[in-house]
Amino acid sequence: MNTIYCYANHQIKPLENAGVPVSDLLVQRGYGIFDFLRVAHGKPLFIDDHLDRFFNSASIMHLPIKESREEIKKIVATLIEKNKFEYSGIRLLMAGGDAPDGYTISQPHLIIIEQALAPPILQFSEKGIHLASYPYQRQLSEVKTTDYLMAIWLQPWMKTKGAHDILYYQEVSVSECPRSNIFMVSPQNKLVTPENHMLKGITRKNILQIAVNLGLEFECRNIPLEELKLAKEVFISSSTKRILPVSQIDDKVFELSNSKSISYIIFNQLCLLETGQC
Amino acid sequence: MNTIYCYANHQIKPLENAGVPVSDLLVQRGYGIFDFLRVAHGKPLFIDDHLDRFFNSASIMHLPIKESREEIKKIVATLIEKNKFEYSGIRLLMAGGDAPDGYTISQPHLIIIEQALAPPILQFSEKGIHLASYPYQRQLSEVKTTDYLMAIWLQPWMKTKGAHDILYYQEVSVSECPRSNIFMVSPQNKLVTPENHMLKGITRKNILQIAVNLGLEFECRNIPLEELKLAKEVFISSSTKRILPVSQIDDKVFELSNSKSISYIIFNQLCLLETGQC
Numbered sequence: 001m002n003t004i005y006c007y008a009n010h011q012i013k014p015l016e017n018a019g020v021p022v023s024d025l026l027v028q029r030g031y032g033i034f035d036f037l038r039v040a041h042g043k044p045l046f047i048d049d050h051l052d053r054f055f056n057s058a059s060i061m062h063l064p065i066k067e068s069r070e071e072i073k074k075i076v077a078t079l080i081e082k083n084k085f086e087y088s089g090i091r092l093l094m095a096g097g098d099a100p101d102g103y104t105i106s107q108p109h110l111i112i113i114e115q116a117l118a119p120p121i122l123q124f125s126e127k128g129i130h131l132a133s134y135p136y137q138r139q140l141s142e143v144k145t146t147d148y149l150m151a152i153w154l155q156p157w158m159k160t161k162g163a164h165d166i167l168y169y170q171e172v173s174v175s176e177c178p179r180s181n182i183f184m185v186s187p188q189n190k191l192v193t194p195e196n197h198m199l200k201g202i203t204r205k206n207i208l209q210i211a212v213n214l215g216l217e218f219e220c221r222n223i224p225l226e227e228l229k230l231a232k233e234v235f236i237s238s239s240t241k242r243i244l245p246v247s248q249i250d251d252k253v254f255e256l257s258n259s260k261s262i263s264y265i266i267f268n269q270l271c272l273l274e275t276g277q278c
Numbered sequence: 279m280n281t282i283y284c285y286a287n288h289q290i291k292p293l294e295n296a297g298v299p300v301s302d303l304l305v306q307r308g309y310g311i312f313d314f315l316r317v318a319h320g321k322p323l324f325i326d327d328h329l330d331r332f333f334n335s336a337s338i339m340h341l342p343i344k345e346s347r348e349e350i351k352k353i354v355a356t357l358i359e360k361n362k363f364e365y366s367g368i369r370l371l372m373a374g375g376d377a378p379d380g381y382t383i384s385q386p387h388l389i390i391i392e393q394a395l396a397p398p399i400l401q402f403s404e405k406g407i408h409l410a411s412y413p414y415q416r417q418l419s420e421v422k423t424t425d426y427l428m429a430i431w432l433q434p435w436m437k438t439k440g441a442h443d444i445l446y447y448q449e450v451s452v453s454e455c456p457r458s459n460i461f462m463v464s465p466q467n468k469l470v471t472p473e474n475h476m477l478k479g480i481t482r483k484n485i486l487q488i489a490v491n492l493g494l495e496f497e498c499r500n501i502p503l504e505e506l507k508l509a510k511e512v513f514i515s516s517s518t519k520r521i522l523p524v525s526q527i528d529d530k531v532f533e534l535s536n537s538k539s540i541s542y543i544i545f546n547q548l549c550l551l552e553t554g555q556c
Contacts, residue, residue: 019297029426030308148307
């Protein structure tokens with residue numbers, strides 16, 4: 001196997017030599033943030049948007065990043081060149097750092113990992129995925145923290161429901177899936193997505209821009225779970241998945257989207273937008 | 279400096295060689311549990327209670343522990359013997375393990391760390407501590423997970439309040455401090471502590487046993503924040519702190535406990551109980 005390189009302890013090094021010290025706040029107290037972006041044809045996609053969000057997450061979490069934006073971009077470029085993956089994902093991880101008292105932020109540090117990914121899906125999925133709804137609100141939800149305690153804890157439950165992913169909701173609105181945003185097309189053909197209490201994805205942002213470009217009617221607002229189940233189309237979005245149509249939420253089955261659907265149109269526009277980045 | 283030994287990757291090794299792989303679910307997804315116990319005169323205190331809780335946390339979190347109870351006790355004894363700390367704490371940490379897909383529990387693994395601690399306080403604190411209340415409910419609160427995201431995030435805010443620790447509460451009741459349980463002595467001299475939505479401490483359990491032994495009236499039930507502020511005495515409890523009286527919650531100042539206070543009596547009983555373990 002080829003050596004995979006990562007960035008840790010302020011240097012590029014083989015991945016197998018990169019461990020987080022057991023005294024780190026990330027290990028002992030789950031205190032960390034990250035971001036994840038895809039690489040296609042050697043180009044990191046939407047890296048400025050991801051860095052904007054990463055620096056914002058760090059700022060909210062009191063985690064100063066020593067490396068500048070330009071330094072991080074150079075490290076990412078070096079990893080891409082050294083690792084030579086055909087398709088990959090880059091994980092920027094900011095660990096809380098070594099805390100002598102096991103509790104106080106002192107020396108946060110940056111880790112950057114590149115990992116191979118399957119080639120991106122070029123065909124709009126015709127099968128769709130099944131979501132199981134679960135009442136939960138992520139803590140510090142506007143920040144991309146490493147807290148996926150509930151998402152991973154719920155995996156066995158999710159499987160008993162025959163579902164592929166989880167949809168978090170509260171009384172007033174659905175919010176997000178653990179690693180994706182959620183959209184619906186209303187019976188009035190309006191594109192709607194929640195606005196609060198969730199992480200704002202880069203793909204979500206791109207979709208809203210596409211809606212502007214195409215002149216599609218859209219709205220960012222609360223969507224009660226019951227209303228979502230009355231939608232014409234439902235789909236989730238993320239950097240790795242782009243768009244996946246939802247075929248079922250709990251017991252409610254949706255008709256499969258077709259080539260005239262808004263989901264399908266947006267999927268193709270997203271592919272074009274990515275190509276434009278390469 | 280002497281080498282400090284820990285247990286990781288199924289072997290005793292120097293602490294500086296023990297890192298958690300960056301691919302571990304604990305690092306990438308904050309998925310882990312732990313427990314922490316004190317060591318006095320070479321004896322791990324209340325280790326059976328801590329192991330009961332640790333195995334229970336692991337079971338709830340779908341984290342199978344390969345090592346048996348007896349094996350863990352032997353490892354702990356070996357670390358104590360090799361490290362020769364005068365006073366120390368033992369951290370049992372169960373990491374989610376390497377997940378090829380970065381998301382699914384596959385090979386959880388046990389890490390055991392011993393760290394030096396200051397000698398235990400033998401005198402009941404006469405100063406007390408100041409708590410700042412914050413509306414928050416820990417997720418999976420009956421499990422000792424590594425999730426201290428909110429506790430650490432709130433540190434700068436807590437300092438602006440001039441407080442020493444945070445008290446979580448919800449509408450119906452206060453629940454806990456991030457690393458301690460909370461007790462009050464009601465105006466009717468009844469010892470009261472919350473019963474739900476918090477982690478049940480080993481020291482909390484010992485205190486309730488002391489209440490039984492001494493024939494003190496006690497009750498485990500919801501305590502609304504407003505009611506807590508009307509208490510005669512308030513104190514927090516934990517394995518490292520035993521008991522610390524609370525001198526202030528938000529703007530409410532409490533009279534300092536004295537040698538006739540219930541807090542003082544329980545503190546001394548806790549010290550005796552510990553001595554009995556050695």
